Amino acid sequence: MNPRGDRLISLFDAVLLRTASLLVPSFQREDWRREWFAELWHVRRSYIGIDDTLSWCAHREIARFCLGAFPDALCLRNQPTKSASAHVHVHTSASQTLLCLSAALALCFVISRLLPGVEAENEAGHYQIKPGVLLVNEAAADDNSPSISTALYRNWKTSPQRFFEDLAFYRVSSEKADASASDLWNIAHSSANLFSLLGLPILYADQLAISGPDHDRNLPALVLSHDLWMRSFTGDPHIAGRIIRVGSASVRIAGVAPAGSWQLPGKPDAWILESNAQIASNSSSRSDGYLLALLSPRGKAHISDPTISISALNQDGVEIDLFGAPIVAPIEGAWGIFEFALFLALVALPAVISVSLGDSDITSHRPSLRQRINRILFLAAKLALIAAIGFFASLDLAYVNTIGYSPFAECSQPLWCFAFCLFGFRWAIADQRKRCPVCLRRVTNPASVGLASRTFLGWNGTEMMCVGGHALLHVPSLPTSWFSGDRWLYLDSSWDFLFADSHVY
Structure with missing residues (x-):
């Protein structure tokens, strides 16, 4: 075939390949066009004869090759569209790492909001006993045994006091309640000012419900402990105003005491608030109970030791020796425990991993200031999320099997928090070492x-x-x-x- 005919057919082949390339997705079009033209050159070279010309048979084979580009282009077009960097795995990206940590934090937070034990610890840490409250006992008596008679309390209550601003009294007895089928409750018959002296509120109280109709206003008020409220009333927030029978008397539930805010001797399950006259009429003058005293400003100024010796007169005018010890709620609170565990984890971190993130001074091609700042912010975000996960996850694990405040759970919480923070920080630093300082993807x-x-x-x-x-x-x-x-x-x-x-x- 003559050279002019070869040029026309070659132009037609090129048009076919360019038309086929238009069917290829745009981000792959140029690469496939180069590939097809390179193959076309090799195909043409393989059919050139001795006289440097192409026969009609050769042109048919070359045209068939060019037409074969159309099925390839249609196949590429029908594939799912992918960007040029689609094959770069996104599981190593910094944003997805932070997203996974945030999801774990959200899950731990939601679980902590659903656990009653966590709510009980928050109450226990939030409501604390008023400073200056003393438990008064006979000097030779055990702290957990009642030693103050009702008559002595009445005598002190009506006498002027030098160092005490207010006094409260209660006695504990085991009584049957209709709200419980089998258990006996430890009922504390206490003076009406007990909770105001301790500085503790009555939660879930409904004053309108407590007042009630005229024939119910003289019923004694009953304050439930948090554990009894959860155990016998399933944590009903609308418990105030309900009338139940305790022993041989009917009482009206006034509310719920804060969870674990103190450890009163006798371990009462509920308190019946009575006036001084009711306390005197319902108990013998010789029956013993527990006496709480609130130091006045003058008493705080004259008494420096936490425990004091008290000389007083009994109802017969005989001098007796008494002993006053402060009531201290041994509750650090969830946040205080977390701070202590976090401090220990930071101190122990250099012992389990080197805090270095790698040397980069051996080359002049270093990341920009913005990229270095992004790297530091990414590490700080990981550490903050891990610390927050350790806080809520330790609460979840410590209080997963309890419905109220538990000293054992409070002791186990710092151990869980320390373990989460220590090994979480160790992972964060090890992960940071394997991330490119420029794009923050793992190598x-x-x-x-x-x-x-x-x-x-x-x-x-x-x-x-x-x-x-x-x-x-x-x-x-x-x-x-x-x-x-x-x-x-x-x-x-x-x-x-x-x-x-x-x-x-």
């Missing part, structure tokens, strides 16, 4: 470099690369004096052609 494709027998003569260790082509991470297999830690080797623009499909910034 991949580990490869062994060097020989172990030449550790002191050349570099020996593991080399990993950033999928975006920003840097290489060199981890020595055996730390030496000249290569003791991880090193980042930043790549310049001459390496970009190797990562043409990974546009990660």
